[in-house]
Amino acid sequence: MPVACDPFLCVQGLGKTYAERRWWGGSRSGKTALEDVSFHLEKGRTLGLVGASGSGKSTLARALALFEPPTSGAIRIGGRNLWSLGGAERRRARAEVQLIFQEPAASLNPGFTAAQIVEEPLVIQRWGTRQARREKACGWLQMVGLPRQSAGKPALHFSGGERQRLAIARALILEPKLLLLDEAFSGLDLSIQAQIESLLAGLRSRLGLTCILISHDLRAVARLADEIAVMDSGRIVEHGATADLAARAQHPRTRELLEASLALSLDGTLS
């Protein structure tokens, strides 16, 4: 199929408007969460998506991760519009985009063991034999810094930071092409946050991952992101390389976020 754009991730004119249901069954248009969102992302780059609550960043994440269909526009990953695929094909294609949720504890089934959690995507996608899946899961446990022996431990027994590691291992075991992290660092202690960040940085370079980090905190994202896009009221108001943004922030919203992030050093660069 002819590819319209070169970059790995190509978002064009994306819009999402929620329909309000009338009690008689009809509907009318209600809240507009996304409006005419367009951007590109090269393979292997990391984009930081920042904005205040209600700016539409989570909606964008859900649309990218195939949880909620957009009402207009298109998303192409590696040239394919995944939303245009049929049911079973789309389920298989989900392996290519993975979303890591904010609350590490809630996104893991407390009744599962660590190994069951990490290998679940393989089970769902019917990959390999039981032995092979278990092996791969244990391998990934090590890759995120957890001991192999903890494979049989129930999820309850892991700490917050450890659970986030499990979530990362689980998300990466299918070797997705695009990884989304929605507020993945908030709610963790600062020291744990730093550990997870370095883990992610390591995995990212090792696997050549393309990432999108979503947060309301500019500082949390700035360390890992190559580019930053700022969202406000459903639109992208500014998009540029991280280093440039501090120096030449155009949009008032960006300036607000910069000031809020306390990381502004005296000479105006983001540290």
Added chain:
Amino acid sequence: MRIAATLENRPAAMLALVFLAMLHGAVVLAGFLAPYPFAEQHRESPFAPPTRIHFFDAAGHFHPRPLVYGPEGSQTYPIELFVHGRLFGVQEPGVLFLLGSDGFGRDVFSRLLYGGQVSLLTGLAAAFLSLGLGWVLGTAAGFYGGWLDRLLMRSGELFLVLPWLYLLLAVRGFLPLHITALQAFLLLIVVIGAIGWVRPARLVRGVVLSGKERPFVLAAQGFGATDAYLMRRHILPLTAGVILTQATVLIPQYILAEVTLSFLGLGVGEPVPSWGNMLSEARQYYTLVSHPWMLTPGLAAIPVLLAYLVLADALLPDQRYRYP
């Protein structure tokens, strides 16, 4: 499982469980443990008080094997093991009425054991039926939603709009009355169990509905899971806890339902004993005054209900959440 862990921490609950297991075992083995068949009458000893067991005879000699005195008063009969194919008993014409006898000279203790079969097992089977029905319908309602959900919940309201005893009597009353004891037993199970599906169904539906929204379910969807997988692997296991808790609440209620129905003459009838129809013999107060042992079927229910209460408290300490 977390349920097992909860129980292990509460010695009272473990005790209750052991007690219930032993009682049910005893009742199931009534044919062996009871000294007399439930219908055997001893017309010469109606309303006999509980037979006294002696270790020392009139002459003061000690007998390691206890004995009872015969009707005349002088002849002694030792309690023997493994007699007449049962665990213990005495030779004729001696009688061993551990809890006395009723108006027809039938051994109350034996009938208590056999009656327990009817009452306890009706409670269990009816609860099983209610829970099964409720589980299937609740899961369907929660999973499919839409018109099926609305239909089931509305129909459920019909069952809840009446006081339960009124509903039970009305349904039972309009079904055939002159049936054999076995038919009555099965009919009771079906009626009691079928009309009680609503509360379990609502609870299961609630669990399924909230389960669908849990983040780990969304996460699994993110890996491309089908609805069937989500239900099987994540949502339905959540229903196990609710079902188990409901069981501890429903079983005692259903035991009481059987007892009530049989007491009122709409349950299991003569000569098959049930704790209910045995109590109806005690209804005449002069019977009870002179023969207090006739109350034992009612008293026997108390430890059973208490044991289930202890279990229910252990599984769901806040009683207010037991009634959805």
Added chain:
Amino acid sequence: MKYLIRRLADSLLLLAALSVVSFVFAQLAPGDYFSELGTDPRFSTETVAALRAQAGLDRPLPVRYAKWVRSCIRGDLGYSLAYNSPVAPLLWQRIPATLLLTATATFLAWLLAVPIGIWNATVRGTWGDRVSQLIWAVLLTIPELVLAIVLLVLAAESGWFPAGGMRSAGFSAMDRWAQARDLAWHLALPAAVLVLGMLPVLVRHVRASMLDAIDSPFALSARAHGIPRGRLLFRHLLPAAMNPLVSLLGFSLGTLLSASLLVEVVMGWPGLGPLFLEAVAARDFALVLAVVMFSATFLVAANLAADLLLYRLDPRIRTE
């Protein structure tokens, strides 16, 4: 307000559905009022069939239903074959007795449960509390049936209370004062059984609700402000704990009616209970249906009233 009107319409629909389902069920169920006669060899099948036709039992279902609805509108509420009279007078004769019993029992039970529950909550963890919990547990597990029988026996033996019935002989000859005393004397035992049956559940609920209120953040801050204990209890905690209790009132009414049916039958209290049982045993459908509809309407109305009360009492609901 709109919500309440919708609830009302809902309830009426439910009751109408109940009446239809009852008719259908009775139709599908084998046998009717004359089935007993059918088994009696003295009555020929023609006689039985004629009797059926006379009573209108052979007409099609919708016709019979319409006839019943008309009868209700007229105020007769159907025609009882067993008593050979319209159902309404039979009901009105019995309903006051049941209402008296259940109302008295409810009033007494709540009167006792609230203070005891509050006391339980305030002494949580102590010996008094533990002993109380044990007492409630045992009381809860004594079947009302057994309790009724035992109290009846005690009454008969001691003579302190009458062994059943609602009025002594010569009731009509007494003056008002003596009549009231006589009624109360007869009411005592049946009401006692019902109260003892309800008390454990209510006390547990009150205790749990009070504990919730006591442990809530607003109570802790009120204590930190130095608000004296009495005022805290009655002005702050009790209203907060009332909400779940009002819901409980609506819910427990169904159980209460069932219990009172049994108590009335065992203790000879001439209320709806014995009437209903007789009607069921005789397959007198009109009477059964009338009692069923009455009890359902009563429950639905009580629940609506409880919801209304909740709405007025709890400002949190109003803001929704």
